[in-house]
Amino acid sequence: MTEELTRSQELISRRKAAVPNGVGMFNTATAVKAEGAIITDADGRELIDFAGGIGVVNAGHCPPPVVKAIQEQAAKFLHVSFNVASYEPYIALCEKLNALLPHGGPTKTLLVSTGAEAVENAVKIARQATKRQGVLCFTDAFHGRTLMAMSLTSKVAYKPNSGPFAPEVYRTRFPNFYRYAAGRSEAEFVKDELHGLHELALYTVAPENLAAVIVEPVQGEGGFNVIPKDYLKGLRKWCDQHGILLILDEIQSGFGRTGAWSAFEQMGVMPDISTWAKSLGSGLPIAAVVGRAEVMDAAGPSSIGGTYIGSPVSCAAALATVNYMEEIDINAKGRHVGEVIRKRFEKMKDKYSVIGDVRGLGAMMAMEFVKNGDPQKPDADTCAKLMAACSKRDLIVINAGTEKNIIRVLCPLVISDDLLNKGLDIMEEELGNICS
Ligand SMILES: Cc1ncc(COP(=O)(O)O)c(C=O)c1O
Numbered sequence: 290m291t292e293e294l295t296r297s298q299e300l301i302s303r304r305k306a307a308v309p310n311g312v313g314m315f316n317t318a319t320a321v322k323a324e325g326a327i328i329t330d331a332d333g334r335e336l337i338d339f340a341g342g343i344g345v346v347n348a349g350h351c352p353p354p355v356v357k358a359i360q361e362q363a364a365k366f367l368h369v370s371f372n373v374a375s376y377e378p379y380i381a382l383c384e385k386l387n388a389l390l391p392h393g394g395p396t397k398t399l400l401v402s403t404g405a406e407a408v409e410n411a412v413k414i415a416r417q418a419t420k421r422q423g424v425l426c427f428t429d430a431f432h433g434r435t436l437m438a439m440s441l442t443s444k445v446a447y448k449p450n451s452g453p454f455a456p457e458v459y460r461t462r463f464p465n466f467y468r469y470a471a472g473r474s475e476a477e478f479v480k481d482e483l484h485g486l487h488e489l490a491l492y493t494v495a496p497e498n499l500a501a502v503i504v505e506p507v508q509g510e511g512g513f514n515v516i517p518k519d520y521l522k523g524l525r526k527w528c529d530q531h532g533i534l535l536i537l538d539e540i541q542s543g544f545g546r547t548g549a550w551s552a553f554e555q556m557g558v559m560p561d562i563s564t565w566a567k568s569l570g571s572g573l574p575i576a577a578v579v580g581r582a583e584v585m586d587a588a589g590p591s592s593i594g595g596t597y598i599g600s601p602v603s604c605a606a607a608l609a610t611v612n613y614m615e616e617i618d619i620n621a622k623g624r625h626v627g628e629v630i631r632k633r634f635e636k637m638k639d640k641y642s643v644i645g646d647v648r649g650l651g652a653m654m655a656m657e658f659v660k661n662g663d664p665q666k667p668d669a670d671t672c673a674k675l676m677a678a679c680s681k682r683d684l685i686v687i688n689a690g691t692e693k694n695i696i697r698v699l700c701p702l703v704i705s706d707d708l709l710n711k712g713l714d715i716m717e718e719e720l721g722n723i724c725s
Pocket residue numbers: 343403404405406408431432433434505509510538539540541542566567
């Protein structure tokens with residue numbers, strides 16, 4: 290007799306038959322409903338969500354004011370195209386973002402639909418503003434899956450046989466202190482890594498050919514690697530010396546995740562352009578390119594945009610999200626959630642030698658698994674086992690890192706302490722089982 294499939298299993302088997310294999314799948318969870326930090330699956334099981342739709346629901350699943358704003362806007366109009374008829378929610382959202390994320394003077398914002406699209410446009414604007422072509426990016430970077438964004442993305446496994454890639458893209462080493470410091474102090478390490486820029490200018494690309502440097506202040510997919518503050522300051526200085534624009538990609542780190550609207554404001558560095566998406570719209574597709582007005586205005590008429598630049602419903606969702614985030618002080622929540630996770634992860638690190646590093650900024654917290662305490666020996670196996678074990682206990686956790694050996698937490702920041710600790714208890718118990 291064949292065993293009957295659960296509804297989730299049935300859904301996954303339909304997915305396998307209908308959806309291409311190349312679409313990423315962290316685990317076999319399903320969803321029919323979500324609220325706060327809980328996802329209800331097709332069999333009615335309540336799952337604790339430590340993935341937050343990959344950093345999209347900082348304000349929680351379905352915040353009531355956001356749902357209301359979506360419903361109200363949907364009843365008015367769904368689409369006219371901002372190119373054809375200007376509408377208030379778009380303009381109000383740009384005004385809000387300009388005020389929240391000033392770029393050192395008059396600031397302007399372009400809205401698009403996805404993070405990758407924001408990155409594409411940021412590069413296009415930088416090229417037009419500087420009349421140069423080159424773009425410098427980093428190892429372990431993730432900037433999306435469209436042509437330019439994919440070319441800037443580091444992980445080779447994300448782009449097998451997908452070339453030719455966009456030309457004039459140069460890559461240098463991300464200053465990953467844990468992996469590369471090899472006993473040096475942070476100050477020594479930063480000095481050496483900044484010297485790498487000098488060498489890059491000699492051997493790889495002339496700085497006067499570079500339009501922009503793009504970097505995530507805290508790498509997301511790359512494993513929550515926090516850029517050393519003084520490196521970012523040095524990079525800013527190097528850009529200024531050579532007339533290069535600095536693009537900071539805050540798509541994963543923005544909107545409270547690091548305990549502030551942006552990671553860069555905590556590092557004392559101002560970008561020329563920055564990119565935003567994910568938690569801006571609480572799940573509706575919306576992304577933003579924010580930048581110094583004179584840089585943003587350098588793009589020629591009709592050279593940026595598209596049919597769906599800032600859907601009215603997405604704009605309404607984003608405005609309501611940002612207002613709601615202000616109301617509940619999302620940044621304080623990010624700092625609090627981050628402190629709880631950091632303490633628990635550090636306790637786990639003391640117990641289990643397989644954890645080589647605990648790191649992050651605010652609630653953008655991760656732990657890295659390595660063999661024999663060696664940062665050069667990633668342990669993807671333990672990471673995969675932990676994800677699978679947590680999944681069996683109704684906790685959704687996702688990995689990160691080019692070598693898939695890092696567990697990252699991107700839970701909604703509105704999660705209660707009880708639920709957060711319940712999830713962390715599961716993680717700790719399951720890690721204990723794996724390590725025993
Ligand atoms: C830092 C960063 N940039 C860009 C992107 C691409 O965004 P999207 O998936 O919306 O295209 C991501 C997505 O994970 C990201 O984390």
